Amino acid sequence: MVMNRGDEIIEQRTFNVTITAEGFVHFKFKPDMFVELEDVLESYEIYKSLAEIKKRKVLIEFSKFTSVSNEGLKFSATSDLDSIAEAIVINTLPQRITARFYTKVNTKNHPVQYFSSKNEAINWLKNI
Numbered sequence: 001m002v003m004n005r006g007d008e009i010i011e012q013r014t015f016n017v018t019i020t021a022e023g024f025v026h027f028k029f030k031p032d033m034f035v036e037l038e039d040v041l042e043s044y045e046i047y048k049s050l051a052e053i054k055k056r057k058v059l060i061e062f063s064k065f066t067s068v069s070n071e072g073l074k075f076s077a078t079s080d081l082d083s084i085a086e087a088i089v090i091n092t093l094p095q096r097i098t099a100r101f102y103t104k105v106n107t108k109n110h111p112v113q114y115f116s117s118k119n120e121a122i123n124w125l126k127n128i
Helices: 037-050 070-078 093-105 118-126
Strands: 008-011 015-019 025-029 057-061 085-089 112-115
Touching (some): 057 118, 093 112, 112 118
Parallel strands (some): 025 057, 057 085, 085 112
Antiparallel strands (some): 015 025
16 A cells, blocks of 8 residues: 555544555544544554565544543553554543553554654654
8 A cells, every 4th residue: 555645544433544654554533532442453454564675653532522442441451563663642531541551562663752742742653
């Protein structure tokens, strides 16, 4: 799957995927969504298809009031996404609590960092 930067790649039930101008794979989760394991598995498959030529940096942006099922969270924390780095933007207290859990069980082989703003996340990814 070959995509140009800035092109919308895919729209799924709970998220959209684009490649940013910087070349990051950007998963933007839609507002007020409950993300199930099936959605997480779809996001992994999409990333794999985009990164089959080279690893990429990943920007994951959760909208307000978007949450992830326990199964989806556990899979995300223990399955290694073969990327250079992940920057995750979270907006609410429940998302921060979930991020703490994710950090405790995270088995990633690359850096993962949490941010309260998209700009901070992009700046961090640029410097990795």
